[in-house]
Amino acid sequence: MSEYTNLLLEVADNIGIVTINRPRFLNALNVATVYELDRVADELTKNENVKVVIITGKDKAFVAGADITEMQSMTAIEARSWGQLGQAVFSKIENLPKPVIAAVNGFALGGGCELAMACDIRIASDKAKFGQPEVSLGIIPGFGGTQRLPRLVGKGRAKEILFTGEIIDAPEAYRIGLVNKVVAPDELMSAAIAMAHKIMSQAPLAVQGCKTAVNIGLNSDLEFGVAYEAEVFGLCFATSDQKEGMIAFLEKRKVSFIGK
Secondary structure (H helix, E strand, C coil): CCCCEEEEEEECCEEEEECCHHHCCCCCCHHHHHHHHHHHHHHHCCCCCCEEEEEECCCCCCECCCCCCHCCCCCCCHHHHHHHHHHHHHHHHHHCCCCCEECCCCECCCCHHHHHHHCCCCECCCCCEEEEEHHCCCCCCCHHHHHHHCCCCCCCHHHHHHHCCEEHHHHHHHHHCCCCCCCCHHHHHHHHHHHHHHCCCCHHHHHHHHHHHHHHHHHHHHHHHHHHHHHHHHHHCHHHHHHHHHHHHHHCCCCCCCCC
16 A cells, blocks of 8 residues: 555455544645645555445544635635645545445544545544635635535525534534534444445445445436436446345345446
């Protein structure tokens, strides 16, 4: 595996665990860390042993935001490039051909909330905090927050969070649909790993097809989305896993998927 300065990467039991490792700065995203996220996304995509990815943060923060020390002196042109870099990397994570789970252990603010939203599933410690407080700095979210947040929680609630810079706790994030599950801090990683194993027990190509269909459909109209779903549905019937899954069901035995 590659070496990283600001990330920790562990692969075990077909799960790739990425930990943002800048605890002194509450894991704030600087340029170097975003480039490392880009590299690790490529590495995990190519690693055939990795079936599910978990992203978390070191110590008490998930990611407390982007690095203000780096950003404060940016010109408008530099800031646009910085936003485009973050958007490209987070889109790569969102469209990774493997499920990605955010294990949100603490502060997920600004770029941290945006990173969590780029993941497929969010499991939060009950100590986690979420928000897009960029308006208090005189800016707007730049890594996709104005687009992913309303898709997750609805336009009205998203605008309230964006306009006020409100920071919400994990139970409220769960209530509005921003996170899938809230657990005690000492149960966070075990809950994320359990979710990963549950996903891995299903047909891998079918899971990947579900992810692609949801992501493409949400960025299309309903007519195109259901048409794309029909194509993926049909392609599943060309796989060995479809035959195994249906035969196992009819024979009332445990299924054994091979990912083909």
